[in-house]
Every structure is written in structure tokens, then in C-alpha cells.
Amino acid sequence: MNDFKLIVLVILSVFFSAALMSQDKEHSDSFTLFNKNQLLPIVYDANGNSLDSIAANLLADDILRVTGQRPRVDKDSEQTHKKAVIIGNIASELIQQNLNKKLKKDFVHQSESYVIQRSLDKNKLIIAGTDPRGTAYGVFQISKQIGVNPWYWWADVPVPNKERLVIKDLPIRSKQPSVSYRGIFLNDEDWGLLPWASKTLEPETANIGPSTYAKIFELLLRLNANTIWPAMHPGTKAFFKDQENAAMAKKYHIVIGSSHAEPMLRNNVDEWDKEVWGDFNYKINKENVFRYWEERVAETQELDAIYTIGMRGIHDSGMQGVKGTKQAIELLEGVISDQRHLLQKYINQDLSLVPQAFTVYKEVLDLYKNGLHIPEDISLVWTDDNYGYIRALKQPGDDKRSGGNGVYYHASYWGRPHDYLWLSTTPPSLIREEMLKAYYHDAKEIWILNVGDIKPTEFQIQFFLDMAYDIDKFKDHNAVENYRKQFYKAIFGKDFAEQISDLKANYYSLAFERKPEFMGWSQTEPTTGINQTAYDPFRFSDEIDSRIQEYELLEVQVDCIKKLLPKQFHSAFMQLVEYPVITSSKMNKKFLYKDKALKYSLQSRKSASHYRTLAKQAYEDIQLLTKNYNELSQGKWKGIMDMKPRRLPVFDMPVIQLDTVESVSDYGIDVEGKRINETGEFLLPIFYVDGTSAYFVDFYLKNKVDVQWMFNQLPSWVKVSKQTGILHETKLEDRIYVTVDWQAWRQASKPASGTLGVLVNGTKKLFKIQVSDSYQELPKWALIEKNGYLVCYASNYQVKTLSANGSWEKIPDLGHSGSVMQYTLLDGRAPFFSENNSVLEYEFFTQSTRESADLYVIGLPTHPITTDGNLRIGVQWNNEPMEIINFKTIGRSATWKKNVLRNKAIKKIQVPIKTKGLQCLRIYSIDDGVLLDHIVLSTNGEKPPYMLLKETVK
Numbered sequence: 001m002n003d004f005k006l007i008v009l010v011i012l013s014v015f016f017s018a019a020l021m022s023q024d025k026e027h028s029d030s031f032t033l034f035n036k037n038q039l040l041p042i043v044y045d046a047n048g049n050s051l052d053s054i055a056a057n058l059l060a061d062d063i064l065r066v067t068g069q070r071p072r073v074d075k076d077s078e079q080t081h082k083k084a085v086i087i088g089n090i091a092s093e094l095i096q097q098n099l100n101k102k103l104k105k106d107f108v109h110q111s112e113s114y115v116i117q118r119s120l121d122k123n124k125l126i127i128a129g130t131d132p133r134g135t136a137y138g139v140f141q142i143s144k145q146i147g148v149n150p151w152y153w154w155a156d157v158p159v160p161n162k163e164r165l166v167i168k169d170l171p172i173r174s175k176q177p178s179v180s181y182r183g184i185f186l187n188d189e190d191w192g193l194l195p196w197a198s199k200t201l202e203p204e205t206a207n208i209g210p211s212t213y214a215k216i217f218e219l220l221l222r223l224n225a226n227t228i229w230p231a232m233h234p235g236t237k238a239f240f241k242d243q244e245n246a247a248m249a250k251k252y253h254i255v256i257g258s259s260h261a262e263p264m265l266r267n268n269v270d271e272w273d274k275e276v277w278g279d280f281n282y283k284i285n286k287e288n289v290f291r292y293w294e295e296r297v298a299e300t301q302e303l304d305a306i307y308t309i310g311m312r313g314i315h316d317s318g319m320q321g322v323k324g325t326k327q328a329i330e331l332l333e334g335v336i337s338d339q340r341h342l343l344q345k346y347i348n349q350d351l352s353l354v355p356q357a358f359t360v361y362k363e364v365l366d367l368y369k370n371g372l373h374i375p376e377d378i379s380l381v382w383t384d385d386n387y388g389y390i391r392a393l394k395q396p397g398d399d400k401r402s403g404g405n406g407v408y409y410h411a412s413y414w415g416r417p418h419d420y421l422w423l424s425t426t427p428p429s430l431i432r433e434e435m436l437k438a439y440y441h442d443a444k445e446i447w448i449l450n451v452g453d454i455k456p457t458e459f460q461i462q463f464f465l466d467m468a469y470d471i472d473k474f475k476d477h478n479a480v481e482n483y484r485k486q487f488y489k490a491i492f493g494k495d496f497a498e499q500i501s502d503l504k505a506n507y508y509s510l511a512f513e514r515k516p517e518f519m520g521w522s523q524t525e526p527t528t529g530i531n532q533t534a535y536d537p538f539r540f541s542d543e544i545d546s547r548i549q550e551y552e553l554l555e556v557q558v559d560c561i562k563k564l565l566p567k568q569f570h571s572a573f574m575q576l577v578e579y580p581v582i583t584s585s586k587m588n589k590k591f592l593y594k595d596k597a598l599k600y601s602l603q604s605r606k607s608a609s610h611y612r613t614l615a616k617q618a619y620e621d622i623q624l625l626t627k628n629y630n631e632l633s634q635g636k637w638k639g640i641m642d643m644k645p646r647r648l649p650v651f652d653m654p655v656i657q658l659d660t661v662e663s664v665s666d667y668g669i670d671v672e673g674k675r676i677n678e679t680g681e682f683l684l685p686i687f688y689v690d691g692t693s694a695y696f697v698d699f700y701l702k703n704k705v706d707v708q709w710m711f712n713q714l715p716s717w718v719k720v721s722k723q724t725g726i727l728h729e730t731k732l733e734d735r736i737y738v739t740v741d742w743q744a745w746r747q748a749s750k751p752a753s754g755t756l757g758v759l760v761n762g763t764k765k766l767f768k769i770q771v772s773d774s775y776q777e778l779p780k781w782a783l784i785e786k787n788g789y790l791v792c793y794a795s796n797y798q799v800k801t802l803s804a805n806g807s808w809e810k811i812p813d814l815g816h817s818g819s820v821m822q823y824t825l826l827d828g829r830a831p832f833f834s835e836n837n838s839v840l841e842y843e844f845f846t847q848s849t850r851e852s853a854d855l856y857v858i859g860l861p862t863h864p865i866t867t868d869g870n871l872r873i874g875v876q877w878n879n880e881p882m883e884i885i886n887f888k889t890i891g892r893s894a895t896w897k898k899n900v901l902r903n904k905a906i907k908k909i910q911v912p913i914k915t916k917g918l919q920c921l922r923i924y925s926i927d928d929g930v931l932l933d934h935i936v937l938s939t940n941g942e943k944p945p946y947m948l949l950k951e952t953v954k
Contacts (some may be wrong), residue, residue, distance in 0.1 A: 013857045031118055033165040034063060039071050039084065040125075045095070046075035050251040051132040053220075055139040056087050058218065065159040083123045085142075087135060088944060090128040099125055110176040110225065114138030116809060117171035121821035124200065125167060132253045133226055140222045142167060143875070149490055150222035150634040153215060156571040156633050157457055157491050174932065175470060178439070180408070181255060181306060181355070181446040181844040182468035183227025184461060188414040188421050191642040192234055192453030200638045207237040210244035216454070217252035223462055224469040227255040227306065229448060230267075234315075239298065257306040257448070260359030260383070264293040264307055264339060265300055268314045270845040276901045280314050281453060282335055284323035286421035290338060297342045306355040306446070309378055310364065311335045314518070316362045318871060329372045340375070352377045352402060357446055359408055365391065367866045369950045373394065373445040379445045381406040382438070386413045386864065387900035388430050388584065393441040406446025408439045411460040413450065416525040416569045417897035418518050418571070421645035423580050424457040429480045429814040430860075431464055433822070437929065439471050455640055456580050459487060459504070465669045467511060477871035481505070491576065492569055496561060497769045500577055503557050507581050507814070512549060513816060513947060516587040518901050520650035530649050533597050534946035537620075538674050542696065543947050544592045551585035558582060569631045579629050581585040583643070583879045586625070589618035594656050604663040604702040607732040614658045619653040663702040664748075667727065669758075669765060673787075681755070683766045685787045689773045690954070693786075697767065699725070699760065700733035704922075709734070713757025717745035719770060720756075738769070745771065774916075775954050782954045788940030792842055793817035794923075794932040799841035806925055808838050815860055815933040816904070822872070825928040837874070838925040844937060850913040854938040857907045859887050859925075860931040861899035873932070874924030885909065887930065904933070913939065 032038060042209035044056040056073050064070035064119035074081070076094045088095045090108055098119040107113065107130075114129045116138055127142065129135025141680060144150070146165050149157040186193060186208075194208055202211040222229065228237035230251070239245050239256070249256050258265050262276040266272070272280050297307070310332060311319050322328040336358075343354045358364075358374050359381040382405060384390045390407065400717050411426050413419060435447070438687060447468040451457045463483065484504060489497035497777050520530035535543040558578050558689070561936065565573055593615035626643040644651035672695040675683040684695045697720075699709050721737040738756070745751070756767040775784045783792050794817065795810050802808070807824040814820050857875060864871055871887040887905040889896035899905050923932065936944045 009118070029168065029170050031170060033085065033125065034067050034069070034071075034162075034818075035164045035199050037065075039069050039333050040084050040213070041072040041074055041081055041088065042085045043074050043076050043094075045092050046077040046088075047094075048088050048092065049132045049253070051136050051253045052087055052089075053252060056134045059085070059087075059143060059558070062143040062146065063165070065148060065152070066146050066162050066165065066581055068161070068485045073182070077404075078486070081124075083125065085125045087127045087139060088129075089132070089135060090130055094648050095126060095128045099128075099778075107173060107764075110134075111180070112137065112142070112224075113174045115171060115173045116141065116167070119423075122549070124519045126541075133173070133221065136221045136253070137224050138172075140224075141172065141174075143222070144490075147897065150462065151458055151491070151572075151576075153455065154219055155491075155575050155634075158572065159566045159778060173887060174462065175549035177224065177469050178471035179406075179444050179468040180255070180404070181227045182225045182465055182919040183229065183255070183257070183416050183448055184225070184318060184465075185229035185259060185408070185448050185450045186216075186454070187229075187259070187450050187451075188233060188412060188419075188452050188645075189231045190233055190235055191421060191645040192417075192455060192640050193231065194233070195642075196453075196637065196640040199641075200635070204724070205237075205242070205590050207242075209237075209242055210248045213245050214252070215249050217248065220254060220465075221252065223465045225465045226253075227446070227448065228258050229257050232262060232267045232269060234269050236270070238270040240265065240267070240299070240948065241270065242645045246300070246303060253304060254302075255304045255306060255355075255485045257357065257446075258308045258365070259316075260308065260361045260381070261312045263310060263311055264309075264342070265296050265305060266293065266311060268520075272314060272830045280322060281321040282311060282319075283331055290342075292337060294342055296714055297346045301346050304702055306357050306379075307339070307347075309336050309339055309356050309358045309374075312364065314584075315559045323371050324739070325367060329367055330372065332367060333373055336374070336378075351375075355379070356403065357381050357406065361408070362936050364680060365867065368395065372545030375403075376401045377403040380404040381408050381446055381448070382443060384406045384410055384434065385896070385900065386410050386415060387859070387861075388434065388436050389900070390438060391863050392869070393438055393443060393865050394867070396866050396868055400442065405438075405441075406619055407435065407443050408446075408448045408450070409464070410450040411451030411457050411464070414894065417901055418650075419524055419558075419646060419648065420515050420517040421452055422517055422643065422651075424452075424460055424516075424582055425508060425510050425515050425580075425584070426460055427508040427814070428460065428463045428484065429508075429811075430512075431460065432467065432474055432480055433811055433814055433931070434862075435464070435467055436474065437865075438473070451926075453640065455637075456575060458512040458576060462487065465478065477810075478811050491572060492565065496565065499557065499561055501520050501707075503561070503581065504555060506550070507584065509818075510547070510554075511584060512903050514682045514902065517650060519587055519591040520654075522648070524646075524648060524652055527648060530591075530654055532598065535592060535595065536945060537596055537599055539668070540945045541672065541694075543598055543888055543945055547947065548589060548592055551588055553557055554581050555585050574629060574632060575637075579625055579641070583622050583625055586618040586621045590615050590622075590653070593618065594654055597656050597658060600700075601660045603668055603700070604661045605733065606701040606703070607669065608658050608660065609733060612658060615656060616653060666701065666703045666705045667707045667760060668698075668700050668702055669760070670697045670700070671767065677768060681766045683768050683770075684738060686770045686772050687787055688784070689745075689771065689776050690742050691741075694721075694737040694739045696852055697736045697738060699727060699736070701727045703728060707761055709758055709760045711756060712759050713755065714762075714767075715754040715756070715769075717741050717748050717751070718754060718756060738767075740769075740771070771848060775845060778845060778954050781952055783842070784952055785844070785848065786952045787937055788938060788942065789944065789949065789952060790844055790846065790937040790939075791944075792822045792844065792921075792935045792937075793819070794840070794934055795819035795950065796842075797821075797840040798843050799839075801839045801841070803836055803838045803925075806838055806928070808840055808925060811931070815931065816858075817934045820860060823925045823928065823930045823932075823934040835924070840923040840932075842921040842923075842935070845917055845923060846913050846919055846937075846939065848913065848939055849916055850939050853913050854941065855909050855911045855921075856936040856938065856944060857885060857909070858933050858935065859905045859907075860903060861887070861889065861896070861905040862929055864888055864929050865928045869929075871905075871930050872926040873930055874926060875909060876924065878907075878914075878920050878921040880911065883909050884926070884936050911937075944950060 044052040490501040537544040597611035707727040
């Protein structure tokens with residue numbers, strides 16, 4: 001053999017070896033599910049359960065959606081396949097004979113877990129679960145890999161077309177879910193889910209029936225969830241009145257529970273017949289109430305269920321027939337004992353094997369705090385305050401319960417102080433913080449999210465359920481941002497993910513300041529009329545205009561993205577992004593333009609009527625958008641979206657009566673801050689050296705005349721956005737922004753003030769500008785007093801000193817300032833105060849002295865960890881005595897109502913400013929769970945604006 005041939009053989013040998021190694025690697029960690037030469041059948045265990053068959057057929061449907069071809073679905077006994085997808089329980093003969101290696105016992109004993117791997121002969125893909133739901137989760141993991149989003153049906157998310165399907169990263173072994181029971185509560189369904197289901201999806205039932213529940217159960221499984229609290233409002237037929245509903249739940253292996261007010265799987269609103277059975281009163285009507293419960297327990301023996309223990313009124317009201325706490329506790333303990341005897345009789349003698357839940361909600365929380373005994377094998381379900389802040393997570397002295405703990409949390413709510421049933425605006429960052437806190441305090445048994453009508457709560461649903469499924473993925477501080485990007489990438493692709501994610505982040509931030517449903521400054525229960533908002537158009541750069549501009553930027557972004565999105569994404573984009581963002585903007589505009597119209601009419605501005613028109617246009621835009629939503633996908637969603645849930649005043653077009661004040665002048669002039677000195681000069685707020693402030697001047701018409709204005713006196717260092725203009729019938733006002741060119745100011749010998757002159761129809765008006773150089777020597781990061789205010793974001797401390805008791809930790813992407821400081825006790829230690837506690841230290845600089853200034857310390861309106869706990873911090877100003885403040889609120893107090901509507905807990909204390917310059921503020925830790933957002937120092941006696949000002953840095 002010559003040398004050339006030898007070299008060729010060596011090269012070929014290396015090539016083929018590499019190819020074989022590559023092939024072996026591909027075979028070991030990937031599996032071709034579909035290509036132009038093969039469409040593998042799907043085989044499920046003939047001796048398995050109903051969910052195996054459902055999952056197998058849904059996977060076949062998913063493959064059809066992606067490839068245009070549907071694989072055959074067989075039971076394993078029908079035919080032997082050399083190549084196939086095999087679905088079944090890990091312990092089944094079908095799976096065991098195909099496994100390529102034994103699985104460890106600790107994995108096999110995990111609940112709701114799955115393994116996906118190649119078979120022993122490498123020709124089959126095995127999807128094996130430790131139980132029916134585990135198998136289904138594994139199947140839907142394959143669906144996600146091939147491109148079928150869990151929201152493909154519920155949000156019309158397009159499915160990509162593919163010519164080859166390869167399952168990668170094999171083997172895949174799931175962890176056991178972090179939370180045992182994970183699900184949703186369909187509630188307040190009157191305005192979306194009920195009318196849509198009864199008239200569009202399944203008119204044959206004229207209600208929410210088995211077809212609707214089948215779609216919901218499929219969604220839950222695709223989201224790795226397992227529990228439903230069925231819809232139960234008046235008008236909705238009780239879940240168990242239609243036997244097909246329960247049968248559907250059994251087929252899908254969905255756990256049925258019921259709300260805090262619906263014990264023993266009963267729907268009291270629709271099922272308790274007072275005329276037949278009398279009062280729902282266990283004290284005087286025990287026999288009938290007991291029989292009512294017994295019937296339901298007896299008929300649900302074969303169901304996977306969680307039984308709500310206890311008793312309340314017919315519909316979310318207190319228990320009847322009791323007077324005082326002591327009597328209520330005695331009766332309720334008797335109720336619980338009787339209910340548990342029923343469960344022993346019909347379900348299992350060993351009650352520790354019967355899932356039971358007791359929801360610590362409303363008046364029941366007070367009973368529990370006052371000594372109500374709950375057997376330890378019952379799961380205690382703690383609740384938020386309906387606005388996203390968990391009320392409590394344990395009772396002092398409670399040992400670890402065998403039944404564990406859970407959380408019932410709201411992403412939609414009907415009730416006081418105001419509903420939010422329309423748009424879903426609870427920020428995921430708040431959900432993360434509160435639910436992580438719950439998990440760390442052993443609430444790991446049951447997580448239920450009140451989702452209203454499901455739409456438009458899609459993001460919150462998946463976020464909440466993904467947390468419940470795998471909490472570890474959410475422990476990183478960047479988890480929310482990363483999750484948001486991944487969520488939208490999975491739906492709209494990588495080219496749009498970051499833009500949409502940032503857009504929605506700003507949407508949540510604006511709504512956190514004030515939800516769109518709360519923009520009428522009204523309340524419910526009792527329902528009040530709308531009022532003017534707290535946004536001020538005359539100060540702080542015009543709060544109204546600033547908020548409108550922020551929303552208009554979102555509108556522009558939505559429009560730009562939609563124009564670039566392929567058409568097949570438009571329906572999903574409308575549902576998940578466009579409708580909530582744009583209608584939220586329009587709701588804000590409706591009220592903000594109304595306020596501008598009313599406030600401007602008091603100045604006799606002709607433009608007031610223009611803003612009234614803009615408010616009306618915003619209302620009409622909401623109407624049109626809602627109509628378009630209900631016409632999506634050829635009418636598939638007809639009736640699902642209602643722009644006026646409960647027909648509350650906030651959703652109507654407000655009457656805007658313009659009481660224009662008579663004026664002898666043809667025009668008016670206004671400046672930011674509305675200040676005029678004793679000589680009649682307009683005073684602009686103070687400019688601070690090297691600052692970037694811009695203050696506005698308004699010229700406006702009062703009568704139907706033409707008015708010309710122009711600056712004829714302008715210092716060389718002052719800049720204006722416009723130097724001349726004419727007001728007329730189609731140009732009713734001009735807004736000019738005044739700034740300082742600091743380089744020119746220095747060249748002009750650093751004047752302390754200057755005067756601007758304006759000719760208005762020949763009449764000269766003067767504007768005074770003042771400059772402060774008080775802070776020139778300070779570093780750029782210095783926090784300084786400006787125009788009577790100093791604003792500091794809590795996360796921008798100068799010094800953080802920690803102690804052995806607990807720590808302050810920065811939580812990003814949360815709160816009004818963008819990050820909050822959270823205090824957490826370590827190792828379950830009891831709170832106490834000493835000067836050795838963890839401390840945050842801030843340095844402020846002031847240019848004035850005051851006997852008394854107002855220091856506002858603002859946190860998020862969280863609640864104590866324990867039922868009798870507090871939310872205290874120590875506040876020390878310079879070397880003044882320590883002052884203890886407590887953010888805790890009681891029940892549904894007026895303070896609590898105000899706090900949850902604005903997402904702020906505000907405490908004000910008086911502090912002296914004895915000398916100009918450096919001031920020191922120290923915040924000492926005391927109680928677990930405080931979320932500190934920002935601090936405002938007011939030296940002029942005025943309250944801070946409603947919106948958060950930018951930090952007053954140099």
C-alpha cells in the first residue's frame with residue numbers, strides 16, 4: 001500500500017469514527033419524533049388511566065398543529081410497534097419493559113414527576129410518570145419543546161410549522177413540584193367567563209359546563225397545575241349540578257376544591273334551598289345542614305378532592321346564629337368535628353390521608369386568633385388582603401403542622417374599597433415577593449390564585465403556577481425580568497421578546513401607582529361617585545401631563561410592535577398586550593383629561609372644552625377596543641370581555657360640566673408652581689447648578705381673539721423651547737419650557753437670578769429666575785433639597801450595617817422607586833429593638849434650616865408575618881431621639897383602604913433642621929417583612945405629590 005492510500009484510509013477512519021461518535025451522542029441525548037420519512041405512532045398503556053389516553057391524543061393533536069400530520073394513537077395491546085412514543089406509569093409493565101435503565105427509588109416515589117428518555121432498544125421515546133398527572137406533565141413538556149404554547153387555545157398563540165421534530169437534552173427527569181396543590185379559582189365570572197361560555201362556547205348548556213371545564217383542565221395540566229375551585233357566583237350553575245363536570249374532572253385527574261365560603265364541596269349560593277331546608281344556620285338547623293353536607297361527601301368518594309372545612313354564611317359572609325367570638329368558636333369547632341366524622345365515614349378513617357383545608361379569611365382570622373382549634377392534619381390556607389399583600393402566615397406559637405399551610409391569593413377582586421375585575425395589573429414582582437415569603441414560612445401545601453374570568457390574567461396565572469411548580473427558579477433577584485422575557489419569547493419570538501417585556505414592565509409600574517379601575521377615586525360597598533384624581537397639573541412638571549405622556553409612549557410602542565408582527569400573531573398580541581395596555585392608557589386619559597378640563601375651566605381657559613373632548617374620545621376608544629376584542633378569531637371570544645364589570649361609575653363616561661369663570665382678559669399666563677411675587681413677577685421654581693430641570697410657562701386664550709406673544713428680554717444663559725407664538729381659534733394654548741445653559745451661566749459670572757420679559761399683545765410681563773449654588777462642592781450622587789423637597793429611594797443608602805438578628809436586602813423590580821429594601825429576621829428569631837439591629841444610613845443635604853420639617857417614610861402596605869405581629873422600624877434623624885413607626889393596619893380601616901388603592905403605606909414624623917448642609921437619617925430594623933420604598937423630606941410644609949418624584953440628586 002503506498003503512502004497516499006494509507007493517508008486516505010487514516011483520514012476516512014478518523015472521519016467515520018467522528019461520525020459514529022456524533023451519531024452515538026445524538027442517539028443518547030436526542031430523539032427524532034417526526035421527519036419526512038417517519039411519523040411515529042403514540043402508544044399509551046391499555047391498563048392505564050383516562051388521563052393517559054387524553055394526554056396521548058392531545059399530543060397527537062399538537063403534532064398535527066406543528067407538522068400538518070396527526071400520528072396514530074394506539075393502546076399498547078392493539079399492536080406492537082418497533083418505533084413509537086410510549087406513554088404510561090413508571091410502574092406499568094409497558095414502561096418497565098422499555099426502560100433502558102432502572103430509576104432510583106427516591107425518584108419513583110416523587111409525586112407528579114416524569115422521566116422522558118429513549119427506550120432500551122433506542123427506537124422508542126418513553127414518557128413515564130410517577131402518577132397520572134406526572135405522565136401528563138411529561139407529555140406536555142414534549143408539546144412545549146415542539147412549539148405548542150400552553151396558551152395556544154386560550155390566547156390564540158400561533159403554532160410554528162416544522163418539517164422535523166427532535167426532542168433534545170434527553171433524558172429529562174422532573175423534580176417533585178414545590179407546592180402540593182396548585183391551581184386557580186374561577187370567581188366573579190359574571191362579566192366574562194359565564195356569558196362567553198353560555199352563549200359562545202357551549203350554548204347547549206347555557207352556562208359554564210363540561211366543554212368549558214375540559215378546556216380549563218387541559219390548560220391547567222399544560223401549566224403543571226392540578227387544582228380547580230369551580231365558578232360559584234349567582235347565575236352560574238353549581239359545578240356538581242351537572243354530573244358531566246365532575247366526570248370531566250375525574251377524566252383529567254384534576255383536584256376539585258371549593259372556596260373559603262363553600263364547605264364540603266357545596267355551592268351554597270346555587271344549592272342551598274332555604275324554602276325547603278330553612279336557614280343555613282348550624283345552631284338551629286343542624287340536621288338539615290349536616291344532611292346537605294353528607295350528600296355531597298357521599299357522592300364525591302371517588303373524586304380527587306380537597307374538602308374545605310368550617311362554615312361561613314351563604315355567600316362570603318359571617319356564620320349565622322352566633323353572638324360574640326366565644327359562641328362562634330364553640331359552634332365552629334363543633335361544625336369541624338361533625339364534618340371530619342363525615343370524611344371518616346365516606347372517604348377514609350385515617351383523616352391524615354384526606355386533603356382538608358381551612359381558609360383563615362376575614363372574620364375567621366379573628367376566631368383563629370382568639371383560640372379556635374384547628375386539627376393539625378388540616379391545611380391552613382392563609383390569604384392576601386385581596387390586593388396582593390398576605391395578611392399573615394402563622395399564629396404565634398404554632399408548631400409545624402402535619403397538614404401544612406397554603407395561600408389563597410388574588411389577581412382579580414370584587415369588593416371594597418374597589419373592585420379590579422377588568423384588567424389584570426398585579427405586578428409579578430409583588431407576587432414573587434409575597435409568595436416566596438409564604439414558601440419560606442412553610443406555606444407549601446396549597447396555592448390557589450383567584451383569576452376572575454381567566455382573561456386577561458394569562459401572565460399572572462402562568463407566573464403564579466410556575467412558581468408553585470418550581471420555586472427554585474424564582475429565588476434569583478433577576479427572576480421576574482428573565483421570566484417576563486422568556487414568557488413573551490415563547491409566544492412572539494426572540495425578535496420581539498425584549499420589547500414586549502419592557503413594555504409590560506412599564507405597564508405594571510404605572511398601574512402599581514394607580515390601577516386603571518381606581519382612577520375615578522371612587523369606592524365600592526357602598527358605591528360612591530367619581531371624584532377628581534390627586535394628580536396636579538400645575539406643579540411638579542404637570543403630573544397629569546407626565547402620566548399621560550408615559551402612557552402615550554406605551555401606545556406608540558404597541559403600535560410599532562404590532563406593525564412589525566406577522567399577522568398570525570395579531571390575535572394573541574391583542575389579548576396579551578394591546579388590549580390591556582391601550583385600554584389602561586385610555587382609562588387614565590378619560591379621567592386625567594377630565595381633571596384638566598375642570599381645572600382649566602376655573603382659569604377660563606378656552607382649551608378646557610378641548611380636554612373634555614379628549615376625555616370623551618378616550619371612552620369611545622375603550623368601547624371600540626372592547627368590541628374588537630370580542631370579535632377576535634372569527635367571534636371565538638364573543639362575550640369574554642366586558643369593559644364595565646358590575647357597572648360601576650368608574651367605567652362610565654363622566655359628566656364634565658365646565659363652569660367657566662368670566663374673564664375681562666383675553667389671555668392668561670401661568671407658570672409651574674403658580675407663584676407670583678409682590679411686584680407682580682412670575683416666579684419659576686429655583687434652578688440648581690448643573691441640574692437638568694425644565695420648568696413650564698403656559699400662555700392660553702380666554703376669549704375668541706388672536707393673541708401674539710414673544711420673548712423680548714432673555715438672559716444669555718437662559719434657554720426657552722419656543723420664543724414666539726400666536727394663539728387663535730385652533731391654537732388655544734402654548735407651553736414653553738425654560739432651562740439653563742450652565743456653561744453660558746458660568747461665562748456670565750454666575751448670576752444668582754435673572755429676568756425674562758415677554759410681550760403679549762404689546763403688554764410686557766416679567767418672569768423671575770433664581771439660581772442656587774448651594775451644592776456645587778458636593779459629589780454627583782449627593783441627595784439634596786430642591787424647592788422644598790428632598791426625595792430618596794430606599795435602595796440608595798450610603799451605609800448598610802447588618803446584625804446577627806436579620807438583614808436588609810434589596811428587592812429589584814418592585815415598588816414605586818424600582819427597588820425596595822426588605823427586612824427579614826433570621827432563624828425565626830423574635831423581633832426586638834436595639835441600636836445593634838441592622839441599619840440603613842442615608843446622607844441628605846439641605847440648604848435651609850427649619851424648626852420642624854416633614855419627613856415621610858413610605859413603604860409598601862404589607863402585613864405582619866404573624867397574626868399579632870407588627871411592622872415597625874426605628875427612625876433616627878441626626879442625633880435626635882429614636883422614633884418608632886409601625887406600618888401595620890387593622891382590618892379594613894380607612895388607612896388600609898387608602899394604602900391598598902395607592903400601594904403605599906405612608907408615615908410622617910416631624911424633624912428639626914438645625915443647621916444647613918449634611919443631615920443623617922438612620923432606619924433601624926425591628927420587625928420581619930417591612931418593605932421600605934422611598935423617603936421624602938418636605939421643608940415647605942406641602943404634601944408630596946401623588947406621583948413619585950425623581951430622586952433629588954445633585
